[in-house]
Amino acid sequence: MSARIRLLPNSAAPDGRGRMSNIAQQIPLFKVFMAPEAALMPRLRDVLYSGAISEGPPVAEFERRFAEFIGQPQMLSFYSGTAALHTALLLAGVGPGDEVISTAMTAEPTNLVILQTGAQVVWADVDARNGNLAPDAVAAKITPLTRAILVVHYGGIPASIAALRAIAERHGIAVIEDAAHALGARYGGKPIGAHSEYTMYSLQAIKHMTTVDGGMLACRNPDDLPRGRRLRWFGIDRAAPRTEVDVAEVGYKYHMNNVNATIGLVQLDYIRPVLERHIANGRYFDAALRGIPGLRLCAWDAAAEPSYWFYTVLAERRDDLARRLGELGIGNSLAHKRNDRHSVFAASRCELPGLDRFYDAMLHIPCGWWVDDAARERIAGALRQGW
Ligand SMILES: Cc1ncc(COP(=O)(O)O)c(C=O)c1O
Structure with missing residues (x-):
């Protein structure tokens, strides 16, 4: 590995005056992984000056390689995960008058795209052990108007897919x-993306893998692909001569471009060890943080294998813990505001006692590729000391 991707963000680094600092280095909650300069820059230079920077062969090639990486052949690329998710809702037939059951424990785009279709957001409560949709709560919210269930794998912990799919199929x-x-x-035993009608991945800056911005959509049904391609480009079939196309449905400017796709193609060459380190750190914390007074760890289905985007702990006096970790230079955050507290979702308000319990205790701590052995021991040690 080149120096650019060595897992050493917490080792000593020059301070602002060029001297080596002896204070504890910050361990950030998020850090962008970018492939080594020597691998990325020639490819990026080539595409930037190729005269073809919009959607072309690199995008098709990236879709093919990302599909191969996930093991799900029907894959569409987008400019963002939000665009991919909006398109998934449209492909699922969601529109005005429909209801979509969703979770409030997520980033805002998950639910804003539901409103963008004209449908109503219906909150189902979450499992207080992990912040993911609770299947029983989802089943209780089904009505004749329900058109889809939008499932978030919060923080990288897979939701209870088997039970949620059984409800949807029923x-x-x-x-x-x-x-x-x-x-x-x-x-x-199968990758996320192999289970449902639609699965969206975000390639935004701080996700496991980034193309600077980007999103992918795995579609189970190959018949969705032509319409998905039209929806992401103004409703136009790019394969047909421009003067012979007919725009029959409102489409969007959601396509990925060759520049982002080229970054993605190089990133894919480096992503496995990045993911492996997230997972190894998560498993380390699963063992090392067990039994600390005042701290609960998340729990999940036996069938789930998380990829630990960040590591979530559930703490008594959470704000005191957040302050203490901050003093010790350990990044931490709530990362997301529960979406039901935004006024744009006022019409969906309801009691969510599981979410109350999860949200009042959750704290996210660093777990990614930049957390080396010394850093994760420092984090575990800080938690063991108490707060
Ligand atoms: C859970 C979740 N869904 C959707 C999105 C939107 O993805 P993007 O930023 O790629 O549009 C994000 C974050 O950005 C997210 O955290």
């Missing part, structure tokens, strides 16, 4: 998985 509705946090996670 009612003949689609499951759309928001796997923005869950690249590399598995459920039932």
Whole structure:
């Protein structure tokens, strides 16, 4: 590995005056992984000056390689995960008058795209052990208007896919998985992306893998691909001569370009060890943080294998713990505001006692590729000392 990707972000580094600092180095909660300069820059230079920077062969090649990486052949690329998720809802037939059951424990785009279709967001409560949709709560919210269930794998912990899919199949509705946090996670021995009608991945800056911005959509049904391609480009079929196309449906400017795709092609060459380190760190914390007074660890289905985008602990006096970790230079955050507290979702308000318990205790700590052995021991030691 080149110096650019060595897992040493917490080793001594020059301070602002060029001297080596002897204070504890910050361990950030998020850090962008970018492939080594020597591998990336020639490819990037080539595409930037190729005269073809919009959607072309590099995008098709990236879709093919990302599909291969996930093991799910029907893959569409987008400019963002949000665009991919919006398109998934449209492909699932969601529109005005429909209801989509979703979780409030997520980033805002998960739920804003539901409103963008004209449908109503219906909150189902979460499992207080991990912040993911609780299947019983979802089943209780099904109505004749329910068109889809939008499932988030919060922080990289797979939701209870088997039970959620059973509910969806019973009612003949689609499951759309928001796997923005869950690249590399598995459920039932298969990758996330192999289970539902639609699975979205985000390639935004701080995700496991980034193309600067980007999103992917795995579609189970190959018949979705032509419409998905039209929806992402103004409703136009790019393969047909421009003057012979007919725009029959409103489309969007959601396509990925050759520049982002080229970054993605290089990133894919380096992503496995990045994911492996997230997972190794997560498993380390699963063992090392057990039994600390005042601290609970998340729990999940036996079939789930998380990819630990960050590591979530559930703490008594959470704000005191956050302050203490901050003093010790250990990045931590709530990362997301529960979406039901935004006024744009006021019409969906309801009691969510599982979410109350999870949200009041959750704290996310660093777990990614930049957390080396010394850093993770320092984090575990800090938690063991108490707060
Ligand atoms: C859970 C979740 N869903 C959707 C998104 C949107 O993805 P993007 O930023 O790629 O549009 C994000 C984050 O950005 C997210 O965290």
